[in-house]
Amino acid sequence: MTTIISPLATPYQFEEFVNDGEERWNSRNGTEITTVVIHHMAMTNYDGVPEVWREREASAHYGIGPDGEIRAYVGEEKRAWHAGKANSYSIGIENCNTSTAPDWKVSDKTVDSLVKLIKDINKRYGRKMRIVGHQCAEGNSPSSTECPGPSLIPRLSEIIKRVNGE
Template sequence: MEPVISPLATPYEFESFANPGDERWSSRDGKEITTVVIHHMAMTNYDGVPEVWREREASAHYGIGPKGEIRAYVGEEKKAWHARAANGYSIGIENCDITKEPDWEVSDETVDSLVKLIKDINQRYGRKMEIVGHQCAEGNSSATTQCPGPSLIPRLPEIIKRVNEE
């Protein structure tokens, strides 16, 4: 089976960052994709994301860089490890920060590409996905994570509105 990725994305270390014998992605076990979970990378080094995942049991389907470039890390047909209980039915999108803590700002170019990517996902699946920040995904809360960070959290209504515009 061919991997399912957006035509807007370029594969980058695609499904190659796990250590032999561990799984940073796995089968969805027939679960339907209904949700997009938005994350921030908590780092400004866009190229360093897969390296971080070599050390942590985590992954995501996509990453968006500070200039709006989109990378595919895990095929959509697979469950990535990004949002606890929501992993089985969601697509995870990491967004690179342009500043460090405490603000963790994300560029407008990144947000523009995020909107385009979610629109593409909706079009390819023929429905509007639910869009949530990581802390609002099933099994998460603001007590367990501050992701998608102080820059993206207040922009979620704007992102959802832009995605749903025709």
């Protein structure tokens, strides 16, 4: 199977993840991708994300750093473990924070790259993806997680408008 990543992204420890096993991603079994799920990393160490996933059964397709750098962690053809029931039909994008709790701020450069990445995903798949915050992904509720955090939640409508050219 061909590995699919955005041309905007740099593979980051990609081969390690590809060879690491099924506990952090597996086959979509042909399920169509219809949704992008936005997350915040809940950390300010952009380079530390892969280490967290080595300790937990979790992963995401992409991560965006505070300077706007986009990294690919798991190919889009795989089901990453980032949003419960939505995993099979979604692409997960983690956004690095520039501050810790309680604000969990995300830089404007990160948001700009997030918009560019989702536009690229839409273009490559030939349709507008549904864009949701983690807490609104299927099987989750605002009371089950605060992700994508207090910095990104109020910006979701702005992000959607920018992606859709409104």
